[in-house]
Amino acid sequence: MTQVYDRVALIGLGLIASSMFWAMKRAGAAGEVTGFARSQETRDTARRIGLCDRVCDSAIEAVQDADLVVLCVPVGAMGAVAEEIAPYLKSGATVSDVGSVKKSVIEAVRPHLPEKVDFVGAHPMAGTEHSGPESGFATLFDNRWCLIVPDGAPEDATQKLEHFWHALGANCERMEVEHHDLVCAVVSHIPHLIAYTMVGVADDLSRVSDQEVIKYSAAGFRDFTRIAASDPTMWRDVFMTNKDATLEILGRFTEELFALQRAIRIGDGDELFDYFTRTRAIRRGIIEAGQDTEAPDFGRVKVHE
Ligand SMILES: NC(=O)C1=CN([C@@H]2O[C@H](COP(=O)(O)OP(=O)(O)OC[C@H]3O[C@@H](n4cnc5c(N)ncnc54)[C@H](O)[C@@H]3O)[C@@H](O)[C@H]2O)C=CC1
Numbered sequence: 001m002t003q004v005y006d007r008v009a010l011i012g013l014g015l016i017a018s019s020m021f022w023a024m025k026r027a028g029a030a031g032e033v034t035g036f037a038r039s040q041e042t043r044d045t046a047r048r049i050g051l052c053d054r055v056c057d058s059a060i061e062a063v064q065d066a067d068l069v070v071l072c073v074p075v076g077a078m079g080a081v082a083e084e085i086a087p088y089l090k091s092g093a094t095v096s097d098v099g100s101v102k103k104s105v106i107e108a109v110r111p112h113l114p115e116k117v118d119f120v121g122a123h124p125m126a127g128t129e130h131s132g133p134e135s136g137f138a139t140l141f142d143n144r145w146c147l148i149v150p151d152g153a154p155e156d157a158t159q160k161l162e163h164f165w166h167a168l169g170a171n172c173e174r175m176e177v178e179h180h181d182l183v184c185a186v187v188s189h190i191p192h193l194i195a196y197t198m199v200g201v202a203d204d205l206s207r208v209s210d211q212e213v214i215k216y217s218a219a220g221f222r223d224f225t226r227i228a229a230s231d232p233t234m235w236r237d238v239f240m241t242n243k244d245a246t247l248e249i250l251g252r253f254t255e256e257l258f259a260l261q262r263a264i265r266i267g268d269g270d271e272l273f274d275y276f277t278r279t280r281a282i283r284r285g286i287i288e289a290g291q292d293t294e295a296p297d298f299g300r301v302k303v304h305e
């Protein structure tokens with residue numbers, strides 16, 4: 001048992017918060033865990049399934065005396081939550097988050113926090129297409145990366161948060177804010193957008209029936225449908241708040257897509273073959289380097305000029 005914080009407060013009780021709670025219980029990482037969710041229905045569910053030691057009816061009550069407060073709401077809601085809880089935070093507390101985007105969260109949260117409260121951003125690179133308090137499980141973060149974005153936060157608060165995520169099963173890697181948002185645009189945000197688009201295309205194509213889509217879908221398309229079932233609020237907020245990085249990667253993606261489209265139109269098989277050979281080598285390189293493909297090494301992700 002590794003108790004890292006005496007009291008932890010989770011604001012927003014969905015997939016990530018509930019997984020954190022079960023992982024904290026497994027590790028004994030916190031003395032007491034309080035929780036708050038906006039809807040009465042979610043709070044009732046949390047109480048029924050034993051999620052959190054104490055479910056509170058306000059965020060203000062949940063954060064009182066907490067040593068660590070983790071914002072587990074969609075990224076577009078983080079600023080308003082921070083503003084509401086700020087006057088009630090304990091002096092010396094750490095506020096963190098689990099948001100998929102960092103620059104906008106830091107800009108929305110930090111200005112509200114009192115001087116004696118540190119903000120250390122965190123982003124567990126683990127999730128599923130499910131959401132809500134009943135979708136969490138204790139092993140979600142095992143052997144997955146948790147990206148830590150201190151952005152000038154004190155070293156002791158940062159190390160303590162890393163220790164905490166380690167107790168929850170994750171491996172931590174520190175990252176600069178803007179690099180975080182660019183890397184996540186490449187490895188997570190744009191792949192989600194592509195999945196949403198591909199499933200939308202199949203849905204629009206009246207010559208292919210829904211039954212055929214289900215009946216003949218191979219593994220690749222099935223993965224797309226799983227990803228495209230992800231929470232619409234969460235993903236709307238990701239694209240609304242990571243505009244620059246997602247537009248940059250989307251621009252590069254469409255350039256390459258048009259090049260491949262042209263190769264198909266003019267019958268340039270060599271171009272296609274060379275491209276597919278290059279991408280195959282990238283995946284093989286990752287595997288040969290001993291990287292678990294479930295937990296890529298983000299230091300390896302490079303955006304070429
Ligand atoms: N789902 C995933 O795979 C991953 C999600 N994240 C990030 O974690 C955060 C939470 O995501 P999930 O747990 O998946 O979401 P979820 O939809 O399962 O849970 C979100 C919770 O926040 C509550 N909420 C929404 N707006 C609120 C507001 N204004 N005030 C208070 N509570 C509010 C909801 O009622 C719900 O309890 C997001 O910022 C997301 O970007 C990070 C890694 C993976």
Ligand SMILES: O=C(O)C(=O)Cc1ccc(O)cc1
Binds near residue numbers: 099
């Ligand atoms: O379910 C999947 O495939 C994911 O990609 C999970 C995920 C979603 C959002 C994140 O910010 C991090 C991880």
